[in-house]
Amino acid sequence: MKIFKIFLALIVFSGTFLGCSTDDKDAPIVVIATPLVEFSYAPSEVRAGQEVSFNGRFLTGSSVITSWVWNFGDEAQSTVATQNATFTFPAEGVYTVSLTASDKLEASTTVTQEITVLEPVADPFEASVVWSFSTENVVPNYNDGSSSPAIAEDGTIYYLEAYAAAESRMIAVTDNGTTPTKVWEYVPGYNIRNAPAIGPDGHIYIGIWALDAVSKVNAADGTQLWLGTTGTGISNSTAAIDASGNVYIGTRNQGIISFDANGAERWKFQEVTGTGYYGSPVLSVDGATLYAIKTNGLVYAINAADGTSKWTENIAFEDNATGTSLALNSDGTVYYTTDAGVTAITDNGTTGSVKWSTEVAGANNSGIVIGLDGNLYVGGSAGLAAINPETGDVVWHYEATVNESVPAVDSEGNVYVGTSDGKLIVVNALGELLKQLNLTSGEVNSPTIADDGTVYIEGYNGSTITLFKITTNKSEGPADSFWPMKGKNKRNTSFSI
Known part of the structure; x- marks a missing residue:
């Protein structure tokens, strides 16, 4: 620039x-x-x-x-x-x-x-907005960094108008190609603060902040199938879901809670010390281990079958970690973000240890994704950073204002990220700008890449939330990497179902 x-x-x-x-x-x-x-x-x-x-x-x-x-x-x-x-x-x-x-x-x-x-390049990257959709419902603030659309197998998109107390809602939209159609709205009457996740049966799970509960919503009509209460204080944690439909979600003061697909509580993992679990938990490759982080720096590996502790790694830091989205690499390395940077944790079986920690200012409300070349990508207050997964060294930095967006990587290795001044930025694996789309005037959240390469993303203009559909001439889907976008996949489950 x-x-x-x-x-x-x-x-x-x-x-x-x-x-x-x-x-x-x-x-x-x-x-x-x-x-x-x-x-x-x-x-x-x-x-x-x-x-x-x-x-x-x-x-x-x-x-x-x-x-x-x-x-x-x-x-x-x-x-x-x-x-x-x-x-x-x-x-x-x-x-x-x-x-x-x-x-x-x-x-x-x-x-x-x-x-x-x-002179022109032989085959330039092209991207454009195909349609935008908003209910025009006025909300007082933008969706936070945990928000990203979830896409069902039939192509239905579920997104939020969140952070608006009783006006919060989850909206189902079908993509007709050049136009969208709203199917239904789910309005629980309480604040929603996390992205939806889609279970193996196609139904949607969403945490309800002020109601201290997780709700299972019927994908066909938006009716509530069941409501699992967590006691007090559910967080803005997006639920992780395994192949059996078991749900794992973090809370502000009740630990990690697991429900089965019918809404019955399976177990509760709660430690006396420390603060809440605001970061979204993630499941290991085999689904046997759940990883979670407290805002005080305690990283837990939990047995997914019964909720017992596998190990605890005490990471002492004073930086805010309330908005982080945990991520996982194929070798089992766990990544989390704080206000100050990114830390990689190695699962040694019975213990966990810090592999490396690197400074990326303001990375808290973003999260790690993995590119085709293995490099890690994360947003921060100074822009988009590429990180070497072995050493933690910053490979390159693209200057932008990224405050509420987890990046996403497409099949060609191109990286998409939203900015706080209304843009969607696309750079290649070398950090070179390919495209900048001016979407709105405020925060642009985390992109989700569909199987055909279409990108869906939410943006805020100071009063309303808008869902955008974006197509490119290059992408054929998400990157063939272990963690190409927030929540690992288009369903936001953190696990391959």
């Missing part, structure tokens, strides 16, 4: 210019601010026929800007009158791109930069 800045001096008028005597030391000084702006563009290597994203920003000390106008320097002198814009250069060459910013006093500043456009 390239950034070009201009700094203009403030215009200062002293008493001399206002008709006051030069001897009048108390003469007023009037400072008039002018527009101070910069602009950046991505990707930094621009090619003909490739969409380029331009972002305008005002600088500290700038007057209030009321107008932004871009000129892209092509023969048609194409212009766009928005703060952020996209443009596709028609041919290779050198283009002078300018951004003119004006304030309410009609003072203006123009910044320019010459951009060298290279």
